[in-house]
Amino acid sequence: MTARSKKQPAERTGAESLASTAYERLRFDIISGVFPPETKLLIRELCTRYAIGLSPIREALNRVSRDGLVEHHDQRGFSVTAVTEADLEDITKSRCWANEFALRESIANGDQAWEEAILIAYHRMARLSGPAEQSDAPVDAAWERAHRTFHTSLISACNSKWLIGFCEQLFDAADRYRFLARLQFRGRTQRQNEHRDIMDAVLRRDADQAVQLLLDHFRATLKYSRLEIDRLRGLPKQGPVEPAHSRKKPAPDNAPRARRMAR
Amino acid sequence: MTARSKKQPAERTGAESLASTAYERLRFDIISGVFPPETKLLIRELCTRYAIGLSPIREALNRVSRDGLVEHHDQRGFSVTAVTEADLEDITKSRCWANEFALRESIANGDQAWEEAILIAYHRMARLSGPAEQSDAPVDAAWERAHRTFHTSLISACNSKWLIGFCEQLFDAADRYRFLARLQFRGRTQRQNEHRDIMDAVLRRDADQAVQLLLDHFRATLKYSRLEIDRLRGLPKQGPVEPAHSRKKPAPDNAPRARRMAR
DNA sequence: GTCAACATGAAAATCGATTTTATTGCGCGT
DNA sequence: ACGCGCAATAAAATCGATTTTCATGTTGAC
Numbered sequence: 001m002t003a004r005s006k007k008q009p010a011e012r013t014g015a016e017s018l019a020s021t022a023y024e025r026l027r028f029d030i031i032s033g034v035f036p037p038e039t040k041l042l043i044r045e046l047c048t049r050y051a052i053g054l055s056p057i058r059e060a061l062n063r064v065s066r067d068g069l070v071e072h073h074d075q076r077g078f079s080v081t082a083v084t085e086a087d088l089e090d091i092t093k094s095r096c097w098a099n100e101f102a103l104r105e106s107i108a109n110g111d112q113a114w115e116e117a118i119l120i121a122y123h124r125m126a127r128l129s130g131p132a133e134q135s136d137a138p139v140d141a142a143w144e145r146a147h148r149t150f151h152t153s154l155i156s157a158c159n160s161k162w163l164i165g166f167c168e169q170l171f172d173a174a175d176r177y178r179f180l181a182r183l184q185f186r187g188r189t190q191r192q193n194e195h196r197d198i199m200d201a202v203l204r205r206d207a208d209q210a211v212q213l214l215l216d217h218f219r220a221t222l223k224y225s226r227l228e229i230d231r232l233r234g235l236p237k238q239g240p241v242e243p244a245h246s247r248k249k250p251a252p253d254n255a256p257r258a259r260r261m262a263r
Numbered sequence: 264m265t266a267r268s269k270k271q272p273a274e275r276t277g278a279e280s281l282a283s284t285a286y287e288r289l290r291f292d293i294i295s296g297v298f299p300p301e302t303k304l305l306i307r308e309l310c311t312r313y314a315i316g317l318s319p320i321r322e323a324l325n326r327v328s329r330d331g332l333v334e335h336h337d338q339r340g341f342s343v344t345a346v347t348e349a350d351l352e353d354i355t356k357s358r359c360w361a362n363e364f365a366l367r368e369s370i371a372n373g374d375q376a377w378e379e380a381i382l383i384a385y386h387r388m389a390r391l392s393g394p395a396e397q398s399d400a401p402v403d404a405a406w407e408r409a410h411r412t413f414h415t416s417l418i419s420a421c422n423s424k425w426l427i428g429f430c431e432q433l434f435d436a437a438d439r440y441r442f443l444a445r446l447q448f449r450g451r452t453q454r455q456n457e458h459r460d461i462m463d464a465v466l467r468r469d470a471d472q473a474v475q476l477l478l479d480h481f482r483a484t485l486k487y488s489r490l491e492i493d494r495l496r497g498l499p500k501q502g503p504v505e506p507a508h509s510r511k512k513p514a515p516d517n518a519p520r521a522r523r524m525a526r
Numbered sequence: 527g528t529c530a531a532c533a534t535g536a537a538a539a540t541c542g543a544t545t546t547t548a549t550t551g552c553g554c555g556t
Numbered sequence: 557a558c559g560c561g562c563a564a565t566a567a568a569a570t571c572g573a574t575t576t577t578c579a580t581g582t583t584g585a586c
Contacts, residue, residue: 017337017547017569043538053571055318058539059325066329068425074280075577077538087424094425101360161350162331162357162436166429173425280539306568316541321569338547340568 018052022060025050030069030080031172032139033179041070041078068173085229088177092222095170096215102155102163103214107207110157115203121146121153122199129192139179148175150195154202154214174218177225184228191220282319286326289313293332293343294435295402296442304333304341331436348492351440355485358433359478365418365426366477370470373420378466384409384416385462392455402442411438413458417465417477437481440488447491454483 026046029035046057065072072078106114125146148171155167194217201210289309292298309320328335335341344350369377388409411434418430457480464473 019569020337053569054539055321055570058318058322059569062322062325063329066326068428074283075538090423090425094423094429097364097426160353160357162353162433163360165331166357170425282539316539317569318540322539338568 017056019056019059022046022050022052022056023063026057026060027064027067027069027172028141030064031176031179032144033176033183035080037080037083037180039080041080043077067169069176083177083180083229085226088174088222088225088229091170091173091177092218095167095174096218098163098167098170099155099214099218100211102158102160102167103202103211104207105158105160106155107157107202107205107210109159114153114157117156118150118153118199118202121150122195125150125195126192144175148172154198174221174225177228178221181225181228191217194220280319281315282322285313285315285319285323289320289323290327290330290332290435291404293327294439294442295407296439296446298343300343300346300443302343304343306340330432332439346440346443346492348489351437351485351488351492354433354436354440355481358430358437359481361426361430361433362414362418362477362481363474365421365423365430366465366474367470368421368423369418370420370465370468370473372422377416377420380419381413381416381462381465384413385458388413388458389455407438411435417461437484437488440491441484444488444491454480457483 035041041061043054043057043061046061047054050057061070061072061078064070065078069081070078071081125143128140128143128146148168151171152164152168155164158164194213198210198213198217201213204210298304304324306317306320306324309324310317313320324333324335324341327333328341332344333341334344388406391403391406391409411431414434415427415431418427421427457476461473461476461480464476467473
């Protein structure tokens with residue numbers, strides 16, 4: 001036996017820890033709305049859901065809480081950050097500001113590799129956009145990733161890792177609102193051409209036009225998402241999508257809000 | 264025994280978890296340069312240093328890593344983020360952008376409470392500035408906190424939690440560079456009047472002037488910190504300030520770089 | 527009838543042991 | 557002698573048990 005049976009050279013880099021995979025899954029589940037806003041995240045439930053121990057879950061929770069998707073109160077656990085219209089507007093304003101700067105810098109500094117990266121990112125996204133049209137799939141993880149990559153590629157030449165990181169964080173935050181809205185609207189609004197127009201302007205190095213289109217794009221997302229917030233308000237908060245583990249005592253009828261964080 | 268011996272009603276709100284205190288201490292120690300850049304952070308050593316268990320340390324490390332002060336590689340542990348001139352310039356550029364926007368918004372929106380908060384923050388900082396003049400104290404934690412609070416207060420009326428959070432993160436990152444520089448220069452550069460001038464312009468609602476002064480302030484920090492980077496470069500990297508726990512085998516002489524992260 | 531102290535149960539937080547993984551030094555074959 | 561594979565060691569990562577803390581519902585005194 002000449003050993004070496006463990007690691008295929010192909011996946012050599014894929015040595016992820018359980019905590020990291022838990023982080024990815026948790027972040028995705030929060031953004032995609034599996035855990036509705038203000039849901040209390042019980043460590044034990046997450047353990048059984050993801051089939052891993054306490055420590056990695058706890059580690060993952062700490063990371064998402066620094067992403068702003070989850071709030072943490074000492075001795076009182078974690079809960080999904082609430083959604084409010086003010087927060088949505090804050091996010092949109094911030095990402096407009098940050099992306100405008102980053103995009104202008106990118107257009108000024110971008111080289112050929114940058115242009116090609118945008119082109120590739122767009123086409124990968126566009127290719128996924130067709131087959132995924134069926135609206136019964138609640139979330140197309142692949143397209144979402146490609147979408148994120150596309151937006152990052154636009155500003156990737158701004159020469160600021162901090163700014164890029166900030167934009168990505170805001171992207172995730174805004175995405176959560178978009179997903180929440182989609183849960184109602186079922187079926188994707190067709191906005192692929194917005195992306196194409198943005199890309200065209202960027203590659204044309206028309207900074208003003210590109211910025212204009214990009215900000216419009218963000219504001220359209222805002223408008224689209226905002227419609228849902230009012231509807232969400234007043235809805236009884238509930239646990240994760242799959243029914244919460246049966247309580248020994250089914251909550252008495254006079255408890256309209258279940259599993260809500262004390263504030 | 265009528266119990267109730269545990270908690271004084273005074274410190275009722277101070278129910279911090281060990282992980283949170285570890286986070287604070289760790290962040291402070293990294294920013295203040297106790298752990299030099301690129302130091303490998305061994306969990307066990309941190310456990311003994313802070314006298315707490317693995318889990319809280321690990322939790323704290325995850326949080327600081329999301330703050331950008333520490334890098335994490337799966338299965339390979341944590342290490343203090345390296346310092347580079349490019350990173351320092353990135354940070355400065357980013358905080359100039361972010362703070363300009365935030366400050367203009369603040370000046371436009373700020374109410375009386377905002378003005379008074381600035382005033383108070385300044386005076387608290389100024390009061391600490393006098394007695395702390397002795398240069399033998401490596402770090403005056405109280406003044407540093409007040410300094411941070413002052414800068415945050417300036418932009419606190421910008422109506423964007425995201426933007427404020429971003430600015431604070433950048434503040435910490437820049438502060439680490441400033442501390443590293445101070446370790447050499449011993450003795451504080453007297454820049455208190457810069458803060459006063461900024462405050463005056465802000466309270467006068469002279470946005471252009473305030474922005475000008477604030478950005479100059481940041482750039483002065485950049486200039487001040489940059490001087491040290493070249494000097495740091497080439498210096499043998501070493502462990503925490505207190506001598507590294509004695510190795511059974513003292514490293515052979517041909518190993519110039521000790522405890523360095525593989526990259 | 528109202529309020530406060532108390533008991534009870536649930537969840538978070540912490541710890542220490544165990545498992546997994548990476549790194550380093552050594553021996554062997556070429 | 558040089559490179560390659562293997563063993564030994566150190567560190568990270570994970571798990572499960574235990575301790576602390578909070579929330580809830582109840583009882584008793586005023």
